[in-house]
Amino acid sequence: MTGKIPQIVAPDSAGLARAAEMIRAGGLVAVPTETVYGLAARADSAEAVAGIYRAKGRPDFNPLIVHVASLEQARALARMDARAEKLAEQFWPGPLTIVLPLAPGAAVAPAVTAGLPTIAVRMPAHPVMRSLLELCGMPLAAPSANRSGAVSPTCAEHVARSLGAAVPLIVDGGTCAKGLESTIQALRDDGSWNLLRPGPIAESELAAVLGPCAIPGDGGIEAPGQLASHYAPGKPVRLDATDAAPDEFVIGFGAITGDVSLSPAGDLAEAAAQLYACLHKASAARQPRIAVAPIPQTGIGVAINDRLRRAAV
Numbered sequence: 039m040t041g042k043i044p045q046i047v048a049p050d051s052a053g054l055a056r057a058a059e060m061i062r063a064g065g066l067v068a069v070p071t072e073t074v075y076g077l078a079a080r081a082d083s084a085e086a087v088a089g090i091y092r093a094k095g096r097p098d099f100n101p102l103i104v105h106v107a108s109l110e111q112a113r114a115l116a117r118m119d120a121r122a123e124k125l126a127e128q129f130w131p132g133p134l135t136i137v138l139p140l141a142p143g144a145a146v147a148p149a150v151t152a153g154l155p156t157i158a159v160r161m162p163a164h165p166v167m168r169s170l171l172e173l174c175g176m177p178l179a180a181p182s183a184n185r186s187g188a189v190s191p192t193c194a195e196h197v198a199r200s201l202g203a204a205v206p207l208i209v210d211g212g213t214c215a216k217g218l219e220s221t222i223q224a225l226r227d228d229g230s231w232n233l234l235r236p237g238p239i240a241e242s243e244l245a246a247v248l249g250p251c252a253i254p255g256d257g258g259i260e261a262p263g264q265l266a267s268h269y270a271p272g273k274p275v276r277l278d279a280t281d282a283a284p285d286e287f288v289i290g291f292g293a294i295t296g297d298v299s300l301s302p303a304g305d306l307a308e309a310a311a312q313l314y315a316c317l318h319k320a321s322a323a324r325q326p327r328i329a330v331a332p333i334p335q336t337g338i339g340v341a342i343n344d345r346l347r348r349a350a351v
């Protein structure tokens with residue numbers, strides 16, 4: 039085995055076996071999901087979870103999403119009421135995270151929930167993450183595999199660049215299909231719900247299952263992914279740009295071509311998948327500033343604009 043860190047392995051049986059072995063021993067592994075790359079560790083170990091916070095430089099008041107392979111695992115972590123079961127049936131496996139009351143006796147390190155009485159749970163759809171969860175045989179805490187506050191990773195190279203030697207192993211599963219973090223929805227004990235973070239699953243899709251949300255569009259800052267500054271590319275960002283100054287790197291969309299384009303065809307799903315790769319390119323470009331073309335505020339455009347606003351602070 040060569041000494042280069044991080045090691046990047048293929049998602050074949052040898053690579054996955056090695057990743058599972060490292061995680062079971064309390065280590066960290068970066069792994070692809072359908073949203074972005076996650077930095078995974080066993081959720082039941084305080085030391086392993088401390089490793090995630092350390093590697094990311096993440097503030098310890100920012101709780102982690104726990105990923106499960108099965109409904110049984112979800113039910114052992116969270117109090118899944120009838121609404122949660124309905125959502126799980128409709129959207130799992132997939133890019134929906136549900137915040138629920140922590141189940142009594144749940145085997146999670148307190149740092150996972152940052153001491154909250156609630157827990158964020160998701161069953162991912164990506165075959166590599168699913169295989170890893172099966173092999174580990176336990177729920178895995180996994181935030182995005184980047185330094186805290188920086189642009190999220192949608193390929194193995196982004197992870198290596200952001201975390202460097204802080205992550206010993208990356209399972210390379212190619213580019214993430216959705217490219218944006220999961221939708222986070224909180225279910226309240228009084229029967230209401232709200233959206234903590236917009237994502238690939240739209241508010242209207244959730245409302246179709248549960249009825250309208252209690253506090254549309256603004257649940258207050260309960261999820262630090264909602265903090266004003268996040269996904270920062272390290273230089274000023276100007277939004278809704280229909281023209282460009284000579285010192286701006288332009289991220290285009292549709293008819294606005296730019297230095298790179300989120301989607302020349304104006305397709306929002308493609309734009310979501312390309313967003314972080316474009317921000318990484320903009321960040322590395324010689325221009326000191328970034329301008330981004332207008333993105334329609336419909337469907338997944340809501341989540342794209344949410345991330346762009348936070349990148350622009």
Ligand code: AMP
Pocket residue numbers: 100101102103137151154156157158180181182219222234260261262263264
């Ligand atoms: P990340 O893992 O970086 O995608 O961020 C996960 C997001 O889930 C953060 O914004 C967390 O604050 C949010 N989250 C995790 N657990 C909870 C919880 N119990 N209540 C509210 N938000 C949560």
Ligand code: MG
Pocket residue numbers: 181182190
């Ligand atoms: Mg993140």
